[in-house]
Amino acid sequence: MFDICQRGPNGSERCHVKSKQTPSRKRPSVAEALAQEIFSGEYQPGDFVPREVDLCERFALNRSAVRSDLRQLVDAGIIERISGHGSKVREYSDWNILDAQVTEWMTRYAAPNPGVQREILAFRLDVEPYVAMTAAKRATAHDLVAIEEAFNGMGSDLNDPTSNDSGRLHSDYDIAFHVAIFKATHNIVWSQLSHILRPSILLLIETSNVSASDPAQSLERHRLLMESIRARRPHEAFLAAQAVLAGTASALGLEIPETPLGHNAELLSPT
Missing domain, CATH: 1.20.120.530 (GntR ligand-binding domain-like)
Known part of the structure; x- marks a missing residue:
């Protein structure tokens, strides 16, 4: 909270209180967290990562946000979505290893x-x-x-x-x-x-x-x-x-x- 003051034409000063804007917090990234766990070897090729519902609870996110992040890993060739079963880590040979995001994850976590x-x-x-x-x-x-x-x-x-x-x-x-x-x-x-x-x-x-x-x-x-x-x-x-x-x-x-x-x-x- 802080005061905003304005001087009127007759020299009088009027002030009012303005609330300080609180910067919005960046939401947690499911893609980043799973990339760290996959590249570090916690999940191996052939393993299933946690279900959407579990990821929603873990990161306090709605299903749409979780699916959007999982799509990043799908597009990178790291996981595949299997209808009725969940998301499975693909073989290393299927990863888009030259993709800029993938190489960044690899350098940071592998x-x-x-x-x-x-x-x-x-x-x-x-x-x-x-x-x-x-x-x-x-x-x-x-x-x-x-x-x-x-x-x-x-x-x-x-x-x-x-x-x-x-x-x-x-x-x-x-x-x-x-x-x-x-x-x-x-x-x-x-x-x-x-x-x-x-x-x-x-x-x-x-x-x-x-x-x-x-x-x-x-x-x-x-x-x-x-x-x-x-x-x-x-x-x-x-x-x-x-x-x-x-x-x-x-x-x-x-x-x-x-x-x-x-x-x-x-x-x-x-x-």
């Missing part, structure tokens, strides 16, 4: 979920060795500088125990290193994908950097990848990228997944 981590690792194992091989063929001097600057940032941060943000900075330089390799392919699709895939790559990098038992060995694997690209040795770049991802798998406590492409280095020409 770190504890080894199933999601394994899927991302399998994708990277299929893609990044070939990206590194292409970069070794096409990288320009400018590309090599970008890769080296990111690598040097990783090294300087690793060797600076006084840094308060060492984990975050190391992850930032690490992601910049991989993005620079994608860009060094000089392929418009790979270059654009480096931005779209950034959240999923960052998820593994942040988690594995925290878990890594020997950061110096990880840095050495990245150095070998950089040098193979600099020396224009595509076959070595392919193997070096695989070694980097094997280190990531080890830090996460995951077995290296058997993927259609990721283990075919022997099929490549060494030139």
Whole structure:
């Protein structure tokens, strides 16, 4: 409550009391809460999430609001509505993983979920060795500088125990290193994908950097990848990228997944 005063033409002042507007509270998001529970692994593919009536009671929302939020998860490919049964979590392969909202949820909530981590690792194992091989063929001097600057940032941060943000900075330089390799392919699709895939790559990098038992060995694997690209040795770049991802798998406590492409280095020409 506060006073509003106005001065009249004769100099007299008239005041009245006005109520202060209370900002409206934002309603809870069922989509956000369920996304956190699904991405963290509380609900696995094949599991049913709570019924609409239970979600209405839990979040104190009407049925229309709950259905609207569930529609967000349906549109993202994360759940499917089954008439007469409820909403079931779909297989990871059905998720619209490149959707901006999905990648945001994944970055924020999927770190504890080894199933999601394994899927991302399998994708990277299929893609990044070939990206590194292409970069070794096409990288320009400018590309090599970008890769080296990111690598040097990783090294300087690793060797600076006084840094308060060492984990975050190391992850930032690490992601910049991989993005620079994608860009060094000089392929418009790979270059654009480096931005779209950034959240999923960052998820593994942040988690594995925290878990890594020997950061110096990880840095050495990245150095070998950089040098193979600099020396224009595509076959070595392919193997070096695989070694980097094997280190990531080890830090996460995951077995290296058997993927259609990721283990075919022997099929490549060494030139």
